[in-house]
Amino acid sequence: MVEPTQPPQTEGEQAAGAVRSWWRRNPTLRNWISGVTSAVVVTVISGAVLAWLNLDDKPEGPGEQPASPSAAADGPPFAVDVLYRGGTCSPYLVDADPGSLTSPHTDPNRPLREQPTEDELIAWMHEVKAVPTHGRVVVTVLGGSGKSVVLQDLTVEVVERRPAVDQATVFTAESGCGEGALPRLFDVQLGADRPSLRPYAGKDEAGNVIPAVAFPFTVSEADPEIFEITADPGGCDCTWRLRLRWVADGRSGTLVIDDNGRPFRTAGFAEASARKYTDRISSGDCEGTTWCEDPLP
Incomplete structure (x- = not known):
């Protein structure tokens, strides 16, 4: 039985694969990223709740704009x-x-x-x-x-x-x-x-x-x-x-x-x-x- 072959990888694909392999073998980095992701989720949810509360407690007057997104949204x-x-x-x-x-x-x-x-x-x-x-x-x-x-x-x-x-x-x-x-x-x-x-x-x-x-x-x-x-x-x-x-x-x-x-x-x-x-x-x-x-x- 002939095993199926894969097309040869380009240099860019080899480099990306090697870095991803290193990434999978480093639990410390993965834990840091998990923490960052959780923090981002919490920040987004908290910002949405605060914005809803502000809109609910303080009705908009003439010419007023809805509450702007948090400053974090302006960052990278x-x-x-x-x-x-x-x-x-x-x-x-x-x-x-x-x-x-x-x-x-x-x-x-x-x-x-x-x-x-x-x-x-x-x-x-x-x-x-x-x-x-x-x-x-x-x-x-x-x-x-x-x-x-x-x-x-x-x-x-x-x-x-x-x-x-x-x-x-x-x-x-x-x-x-x-x-x-x-x-x-x-x-x-x-x-x-x-x-x-x-x-x-x-x-x-x-x-x-x-x-x-x-x-x-x-x-x-x-x-x-x-x-x-x-x-x-x-x-x-x-x-x-x-x-x-x-x-x-x-x-x-x-x-x-x-x-x-x-x-x-x-x-x-x-x-x-x-x-x-x-x-x-x-x-x-x-x-x-x-x-x-x-x-x-």
Whole structure:
């Protein structure tokens, strides 16, 4: 018996399939999206009830208009989750003494050469005000209007550009670098005159190549998209943000993507004058201290 064959997939279909496969294997992201969807439903129902009560309690006078929709209806018809951290195994600039600086590993008895979790690393970044020397932004976009949303473009805006940091103290919290769980879809050179996102190929968890795919993309409630942007500062200490242009159901707009209302900051540093340290758990090369000073090259 001859098995039926399927037509070969295009590169775009392979990329979409790989991301959806990753999406199905990540319950944390699915739970977040379930929460977002529930919140949207509750907001819509609550807004409808309040509007009905207002109309019922306050009859319209001459020339008065019915109550306008809630402000949420004027926002983008999709939900966005943004994660910002340093690049895997890239150091962080921290203005702190190594002897007093805490470790991102919350369990000091963790086995040596183990990486901190994503949550531990991000919490540590905020606690000690660590500045990534290579930025990594993961943007998850989920349609929420019941209709498809076209994401037209994602652009970079450099807010401020200063020289690379001299006499820096830098700390590396991870070792054993390798492929992440997501393909790295875009990178940007922040030091360029006109920095722009460049799509490039990546790999999924199984090692399958995901080809580079450029904008535009389409999202819906059942079909999210996940973008990972790697930012190289080159010779600058840069603050920057992203702008996402979208179109849906006769509406259009631009959404600013940043670090909770602040621009992202990614800083290069002068290698020759820097003092470098590695977390003892990640390094395993020293005892009796949290941070091991890296030997001179």
